[in-house]
Amino acid sequence: MDLRIFTEPQQGAAYDTLLTVAKATEDLGFDAFFRSDHYLRMGSGDGLPGPTDAWITLAGLARETKRIRLGTLMTAGTFRLPGVLAIQVAQVDQMSGGRVELGLGAGWFEDEHTAYGIPFPKEKFGRLEEQLEIVTGLWATEPGRTFDFHGTYYDLKDSPALPKPTQPKIPVLVGGHGATRTPRLAAKYADEFNMPFASVEDSERQFGRVRAAAEDAGRGGDDLVYSNALVVCVGSSDQEVARRAAAIGREVDELKANGLAGSPAEVVDKIGRYAAIGSRRIYLQVLDLGDLDHLELISAQVQAQLP
Numbered sequence: 001m002d003l004r005i006f007t008e009p010q011q012g013a014a015y016d017t018l019l020t021v022a023k024a025t026e027d028l029g030f031d032a033f034f035r036s037d038h039y040l041r042m043g044s045g046d047g048l049p050g051p052t053d054a055w056i057t058l059a060g061l062a063r064e065t066k067r068i069r070l071g072t073l074m075t076a077g078t079f080r081l082p083g084v085l086a087i088q089v090a091q092v093d094q095m096s097g098g099r100v101e102l103g104l105g106a107g108w109f110e111d112e113h114t115a116y117g118i119p120f121p122k123e124k125f126g127r128l129e130e131q132l133e134i135v136t137g138l139w140a141t142e143p144g145r146t147f148d149f150h151g152t153y154y155d156l157k158d159s160p161a162l163p164k165p166t167q168p169k170i171p172v173l174v175g176g177h178g179a180t181r182t183p184r185l186a187a188k189y190a191d192e193f194n195m196p197f198a199s200v201e202d203s204e205r206q207f208g209r210v211r212a213a214a215e216d217a218g219r220g221g222d223d224l225v226y227s228n229a230l231v232v233c234v235g236s237s238d239q240e241v242a243r244r245a246a247a248i249g250r251e252v253d254e255l256k257a258n259g260l261a262g263s264p265a266e267v268v269d270k271i272g273r274y275a276a277i278g279s280r281r282i283y284l285q286v287l288d289l290g291d292l293d294h295l296e297l298i299s300a301q302v303q304a305q306l307p
Contacts, residue, residue, distance in 0.1 A: 001275050001306045002031040005295070006073055006229055006283035010038035010112075012047045013289050015057060022061045024292050025068055028299035032069035033061065034103070034283055037076050040112035043249075055088045062096035070096055073194065073229060073283060074105030074175065077127055078113060078120060082134040082154060090139065090165040098166035103173035103194065104132060125181055127153045132189040136172060139165055175229075177202070179209060187213035192225040194283070197258065203228055204277040227281035228274055231259035234267050234298055244294060248287040260284065264301035271306065 005025045009018055022033040037054040041047030058070045070092070075085065085104075093100040106124040107113075113120035121127060130151040141147040141161035149156040174186040175194030183206070186193045193210045195203045211221030233248070233255045235241035241262055245252045255261035260270055260282070271282060288294065 001271060001279075002281040003298070003303050003306070004032040004034055004069070004281060004283045005030050006034045006036075006285045007289060008036045008038070008285065008287060009057070009289075010036060010041050010047065010051050011043075011287065012041065012045065012049065013052065014049050015052055015060060017289050018052065018057055019061065019064055020292070021286070021289050021295075022065055022068070022070075024295050026065050028295055029303065030068065030295075030299065031281070032071065032101070033065070034071045034073050034101075037072050037074065037079065038109060038112055039079075039118075040109065040115050042109070055092060058100070059092045059095055062092050062099070065096075065099075067099075069099050069101055071101035071171075071173070072103045073196070074103040074173070076107035076109075077104060077131045078107030078118060078124065082131040083138065083156060083159065085131070086135045086138040086161075087163065089135070089170060090163045093165035093167055093170055094163065096166075100165070100167070101171040101173060101192075102135070103175065104128070104135070105174075105176065123153075129185060130154050132172070132174070132185065136189060137161075139170060173227075177206065179206075183209040183213035184217075186210050186224065187217040187219060190224060192227055192281070194227045194229060195279075196229040197231070197285075198228065199258075200273045200277060203274065203279065207278050225280050226278045227283065228279050229283040229285060231255060231261075232267070232284040232286060232294075232298065233259065233261040234264060234294065234302060236263070236297060236301070244288065244291065247291070264297070264305070267298075267302050268305045271302070 025033045039051045054072050089102050106128040110120050138161040147159040147161040171191040173192045174190035176182040207226050214221050233244045260267045
């Protein structure tokens with residue numbers, strides 16, 4: 001089981017804070033540092049010092065880290081044209097020495113689009129499918145050849161399909177709760193399927209749908225990595241758990257029901273339940289980015305107990 005640190009910088013975090021957390025992620029032996037791709041805080045508060053751009057952040061971290069994987073859960077398809085996104089991600093992959101992964105989603109938070117003048121199209125899922133085909137197609141085009149695409153939403157002609165990533169194939173993540181179209185997209189384009197903020201039972205059902213879709217598409221069901229994203233709140237005592245829950249504005253019982261919360265033993269046990277249904281990777285949603293002791297505890301007493 002891989003443990004990855006997943007951050008939500010739109011809630012209020014400067015680049016230096018993210019750099020500190022990324023370096024702790026690397027030093028403490030976690031597998032990867034991922035971040036959301038949002039431009040507006042959700043919920044109460046002022047979101048100071050303001051949003052940071054996902055791929056600019058990851059470009060900086062690519063030069064400041066050496067081992068950890070770097071990526072997004074999920075890049076919003078509404079924020080970037082697919083050709084531009086392919087260039088950005090390939091460049092950051094080069095800058096990192098081949099450690100980048102791309103989670104790509106349709107985009108959903110209309111308020112942030114309104115706040116920053118970003119178009120919010122009605123038909124997002126069809127656009128996402130074309131975006132996935134374009135981004136992966138550009139990367140896969142052999143040097144010296146050109147890439148063409150003529151779709152409903154995007155049109156590319158005689159693209160040199162450059163630059164190329166360092167990795168032979170950048171891993172692509174698709175995720176979500178949709179019962180039909182999401183599994184089909186994952187089966188066609190993804191290397192990993194991520195189930196965000198879902199119970200063991202709901203995750204098992206969705207993993208089954210993705211496996212079936214992969215087989216229908218001529219792939220093996222186990223060709224994809226299956227993963228979960230879950231909020232994390234661990235403490236060495238009940239008091240410490242309560243303090244950490246209060247710091248992120250959540251209730252302990254709710255966190256235990258919907259995330260990974262409680263003592264290290266409780267969290268290890270619940271991770272084991274996800275592992276039993278085929279999840280191979282957990283993205284730990286860390287909401288208090290100033291609490292590095294939390295990461296140290298997870299590393300020493302949760303990660304150390306996992307196979």
